[in-house]
Amino acid sequence: MKKNQDVYYGDYLQLNKLLDSQHLLSSDYNNTAHDEMLFIITHQAYELWFKQILHELRTIQTVFEQKPIDDKQLGVATHRLERILAIQTLMIEQVNVLETMTPLDFLDFRDYLVPASGFQSVQFKEIEIRFGLKSRYRIAFDQQNFYRRLKTEHQEYLKNLELQPSLLEQIDQWLARLPFLNFGEFNFWQSYQQAVNNMLNRDEQIITNNPHLGADEKDQQLNSLADTRNQFKQLLEPKAYQLQFDTGFYRISQDAFLAALFISLYRDEPMLQQPYKLLTCLMDIDERFSAWRTRHAQMALRMLGRKVGTGGSSGHDYLAKAASGNKVFTDLFTLSTFLIPSSSRPELPDTIKQSLGFYLSGT
């Protein structure tokens, strides 16, 4: 067996390989561009962080493969999601370093790179797919072009991944299994509907009795109130929900959506705190990916102006569309539409509260 003193810093980290992996293409053309080193190292640093994200994400997915999921494991999964969030923060900050390269310096070596592009980052695509950005949810351009620029082996790897359950699908199944839809004698969703009606009736009265609104403004506000009423109705009717699911407005099942809504409404109940934290983390991750995409698109605009990308996309225009359109946990953001103030929330019967709470011994 090896002894500890045999371990040597550089060997352990395989620095020979790592630090010998920066090959400047511009040097091959006898036209060494100083900033190409920064360009390569920045991309490599990102790829290392992508590797770490995948290391976390794969084990998070293993947790959600279990049925039922052990509460402790839910804590571990949330902790790992938080680590991904911290890495994402770094990813956004890291753009600043590459931006010390000026657009003119970039032009010194940019043409040597064609047709290579970030499009071909298989790890980035794997992260997207594992989280849940499968082909059908991508913006139109991306749906058509996603696989075209990849080597066959990479295409096959990612296509196979598309067939596996994504984290989004696993979260859907986990939420749908939670026992928040049927509490026996207590029909929670009927009470919720009643509370919503009371709230909307109050809003209607406020609009109708507001002396500062003109007839047109009143009509406008009453119409949007009617839309809100309709949205609530469609949420609770299985057929109406399914129709919206089929159009892609919802991505998770009605049972899952309602469970997530219940968790958000009663997030202070001890048993719901961990699931609530997890859902919040997923929203944060989606938001931070969008922030990175936006930041990266800004950098591309600064470097390229309106030129096309080396991978053949429209460049900034494509990246900006991907930033606003390529999202995963959209349903969790839609949840807020259906939240009602705590004061209007149906009171949960004690028996249910008890089953949602922890029993502390000795009390």
Ligand code: HEM
């Ligand atoms: C000078 C700096 C950069 C410029 C001008 C730039 C530009 C672009 C452009 C125009 C695209 C769209 C595809 C294309 O037509 O090529 C793209 C995609 C991409 N780039 Fe960059 N990029 C830069 C740096 C980086 C860095 C440091 C990373 C980190 C890994 C990165 C990762 C990506 C990824 C993952 C995509 C695919 C995004 C998607 O399809 O949503 N890029 N980049």
